Amino acid sequence: MAAKVISGKQVAEEIRGELKQKVAELKEKGIVPGLGVVLVGEDPASVSYVTSKAKGCEEIGLYEETIRLPADATEEEVLKTVDGLNKDPKISGILVQLPLPDHISVDRVIGYISPEKDVDGFHPVNLGKLLRGEPCPLPCTPHGVKQLLVRSGNDPAGKHVVVCGRSNIVGKPLAAILMQKAEGANAVVTVVHTGAKDISYYTKQADILVAAMGRPNAITADMVNEGTVVIDVGVNRVPDSSKKSGFRLAGDVDYEPVAEKASYITPVPGGVGPMTVTMLLYNTVEAAIWLNQS
Ligand code: NAP
Numbered sequence: 001m002a003a004k005v006i007s008g009k010q011v012a013e014e015i016r017g018e019l020k021q022k023v024a025e026l027k028e029k030g031i032v033p034g035l036g037v038v039l040v041g042e043d044p045a046s047v048s049y050v051t052s053k054a055k056g057c058e059e060i061g062l063y064e065e066t067i068r069l070p071a072d073a074t075e076e077e078v079l080k081t082v083d084g085l086n087k088d089p090k091i092s093g094i095l096v097q098l099p100l101p102d103h104i105s106v107d108r109v110i111g112y113i114s115p116e117k118d119v120d121g122f123h124p125v126n127l128g129k130l131l132r133g134e135p136c137p138l139p140c141t142p143h144g145v146k147q148l149l150v151r152s153g154n155d156p157a158g159k160h161v162v163v164c165g166r167s168n169i170v171g172k173p174l175a176a177i178l179m180q181k182a183e184g185a186n187a188v189v190t191v192v193h194t195g196a197k198d199i200s201y202y203t204k205q206a207d208i209l210v211a212a213m214g215r216p217n218a219i220t221a222d223m224v225n226e227g228t229v230v231i232d233v234g235v236n237r238v239p240d241s242s243k244k245s246g247f248r249l250a251g252d253v254d255y256e257p258v259a260e261k262a263s264y265i266t267p268v269p270g271g272v273g274p275m276t277v278t279m280l281l282y283n284t285v286e287a288a289i290w291l292n293q294s
Contacts, residue, residue: 003230003262006152008144012274015147016060019278019285023061026288033288034063035119035280036085038096040078040104041071046097049277053095056277062284063090075104079112086114092291093119093284116291119283121173130173133180137283142174144275145210145231146184152264154208154229156187162202164219164252165212166193170233174210199223211252221257230262233272 023033035057039050050066057064067081078100085094094117100106110118115125121139129136138146149156156178163178165171171191178187187208192199200223203209211219212233224230234252251268259265266272 003259003265004152005259006148006231006264006266006271008148008266008271008274011148011151012278014151015278015282016056019281020060022285026285027061031288031292032063032090033092033285034065034090035093035095035284036088036091036117037064037066038069038078038081038085038094039066040069040073040097040100043099046099050097053277053280056281057284060281060285062281065091071101073101073104075108078104078109082109082112086112086117091117092288093117093280095120095280116294117287119280119287121283122169127168127173127176130176133182137287138177138279139169139173140276140279140283141170141233141272142177143279143282144272145174145233146177147279148231148266148272148275149208149229150184154264156185156208159187159207160190160205161187161208161210162190162192162206163210163212164192164199164203165214165233166191167212170212174212213252215252216250217252217254219253219258221254221261224258224261226261227263228261229264230258231266231272232268235268235273
């Protein structure tokens with residue numbers, strides 16, 4: 001069987017189209033959702049992420065403001081900047097671009113963001129709400145995975161989802177999202193990690209397999225059953241002398257052989273990647289609606 005490819009680019013475009021429409025309707029009511037981004041330092045990857053977020057905002061009609069601080073900014077300066085955005089009525093969503101320099105506590109900064117404006121969904125209050133099944137902004141990459149599944153006709157309800165990886169930004173929140181008794185979820189979820197003696201014992205039992213390990217080609221064809229839906233979250237730089245950059249991007253899944261067995265598969269790049277920024281835009285619009293109701 002050759003797998004159908006789930007195009008994250010296509011699904012992201014579909015969602016951005018819906019958001020553009022929603023933003024236009026909100027503007028008619030005098031509501032303009034706004035994203036405030038805090039960038040500390042000039043790490044090239046972070047600068048590029050922030051640029052793509054700003055472009056996404058422009059595309060769907062959001063107000064956007066990026067505050068750039070030098071790499072030697074103090075933690076107090078970063079907290080003061082976040083505080084300003086917390087109080088700014090033009091801003092419905094706040095994003096602090098990670099990683100932060102070592103002298104700044106990520107936990108302290110994330111904890112300082114007003115939970116109502118926490119569009120990354122990383123604030124402990126929102127993670128608690130997520131576990132309890134209460135309304136909250138969902139962390140963007142796991143939310144993107146859920147949307148890819150639902151919109152490709154692979155509703156997780158009643159399926160066995162095996163998530164490989166238990167990070168706070170992907171594996172754990174994804175498991176929490178998909179186990180909820182809710183639309184587009186209600187799955188039976190198993191989470192595997194380096195503590196598992198043999199991860200293939202679990203991956204072979206998956207109806208839906210999500211790889212979020214940060215290990216290039218860790219999921220090989222012998223670990224996957226015929227007909228499994230495979231979502232590859234991994235983005236890894238693999239040395240490649242044929243490329244000008246000296247590397248190519250590879251997922252956590254050994255794509256070609258696994259695609260021979262899977263029923264659906266996401267590519268890298270062009271799978272989960274384009275969904276992350278799109279769900280950030282989604283959370284910013286939802287936050288604006290919520291803030292104007294409360
Ligand atoms: P992370 O914090 O490094 O966590 C990796 C997780 O995978 C850990 O829980 C680790 O287990 C587990 N793991 C690693 N090797 C394993 C193995 N051989 N067998 C079983 N489990 C293993 O990574 P992350 O932040 O979740 O990111 C994962 C990947 O997704 C990375 O490639 C990252 O670049 C990518 N990513 C992509 C997006 C996107 O927008 N597309 C967003 C975020 C992340 P332990 O807990 O036991 O160490």
